[in-house]
Amino acid sequence: MHLGDLARIALTDEEIARLQGELNVIADAINKVQEVAGDDVPPTANPVPLEAYLRPDVAEAPLTQEEAVSGAPVSESGMFVAPRILGEE
């Protein structure tokens, strides 16, 4: 299923079949929102709008390199080890 690729989840066939059924039911239920979402209604992203501001320009101590990689599944010499990006072709 395309959505599984987009979401980077290797869904099984069984999961895909079940999710399709469930998503249709949920989609019907939430389609209702379009009834009242007229062109004249502005959207809300943050319910408590705040002005952006700058913090004082003072240096702070970040995580150490050791702390930053402490949870990595694979690390080497203080760096994250990742699988290769490209396939064979």
Place this chain on the structure above:
Amino acid sequence: MTDELVKLSAAQMAAKIKSGEVSSRELVEAHLKVIEAAEPSIQAFLQVSADEARAQADAFDEKTAKGQTEGLPELAGVPIAIKDMIVTKGIVTTAASKILEGWVPPYDATVIEKLKAAGMPLLGKTNLDEFAQGSSTEHSAFGPTHNPWDTDRVPGGSGGGSASAVAAFEAPLALGTDTGGSIRQPGALTGTVGVKPTYGGVSRFGAIAMASSLDQIGPVSRTVLDSALLQEIIGGHDRRDSTSIPAPVRPMAAAAREGMKRDLKGMRIGLVKELGGEGFQPGVQARFNESVKLLEEMGAEIVEVSCPHFPYSLGAYYIIMPSEVSSNLARYDGMRYGLRVMPPADVPQTAANMMAYTREAGFGDEVKRRIILGTYALSAGYYDAWYGSAQKVRTLIIQDFNKAFEQADVLISPTSPSTAFKFGEKMDDPLAMYMNDIATIPANLAGTPAMSIPSGLSDDGLPAGIQFIAPQQRDEVMYKPAAALEAALNEQWGGPIWQSLKTPWLDGLNK
């Protein structure tokens, strides 16, 4: 002794610390004993941090002995449990997901730093639905938590662990997170108090992100005053959270104490027409109606208000929440922390394939369902129709609240349509599960503060909750009537609701 000690409110425990009757270490030991006795049947904790709690308590007691506790908050020295959705330096944090199993965070959430500064020992991390996604705690990758009122039933969710721990006297206080009702609904189902503060009122730095425009950390307790005292400790501005409100903490404990005088003259309380009646269990509705009568007897003026767009809130929530979930949970990619699963040998060993196999193995059913739904809602061609429409509904709900708050100072409704249900009852029907949050979701969409307190036992002998909703950034407004109602109900019942709770795990602890 243990039995009596753990049944005190957090404020009463704090008073005993202050008077020298009990030490923080003794409180920690008493609760660890209860945890040991209760956990086989309740399973509220994913991790008990006994060593850390003892060390923190000893450090606090030493400070007390040296007279260095001046200026600390009232609850200083009282232990607390933490929902495992909040990161704790050096203590395993999992969000109840296999993808984070065994992860030890290298930093503390802001709320944890504040609790530590207040000398409040951390008893451990409580269970939840995986990544706080669910309303029953059945979606935890590490098994469900049981409701102390009936261990065949769910404690609600997602914060069922925090609510059950507090209800079972394993902890006097806990922290939760509330995205659509995850603090308040478990509060209602376990006969405890649960508060969702104003969005931005408590820092979310270090709260594992679920749906960032809805998530809020808040208190779980057995009394209204305890929640007020706790919210004053964890609240306030934090520039590490860009949505944190740059304003001082509201006077919530004072409002709760004012409420305990049980005089509500001049207060207008609004009944939300759309939240109640049809679809609500008769016993839940009956306890709610009796509570309304008590509020009126204390001098409050009861008015009916209409919020015509509330019926659209569940739909808007189930677009906005999964959309933000699909985005936030993209970070679990097997690279920097958590699980990594390499693809089978016949599949190219690339980073992209590793991510797909890691996420397939690491996420549970409900989390996958929401990520896929969110991915769909945000995909090209659907974005405006779904996410865009949902954001507009959000505006309409805020406008409904604004109009309602012109007619009433505070709004009320039942917290949850039903009392605690049996394990498995709603697991195969996502929509039925989602209906649990019908009354709690509007406050998340609008960013308003809201809280649940016990309203009594329904016909089935299980606790029901009543919800108070106040205007944004005026959290104290709901604490006053909530504390007044709590006092009036306690007088009627001859004590707190938990007097009716059978606690076999406490038997034999006094030896």
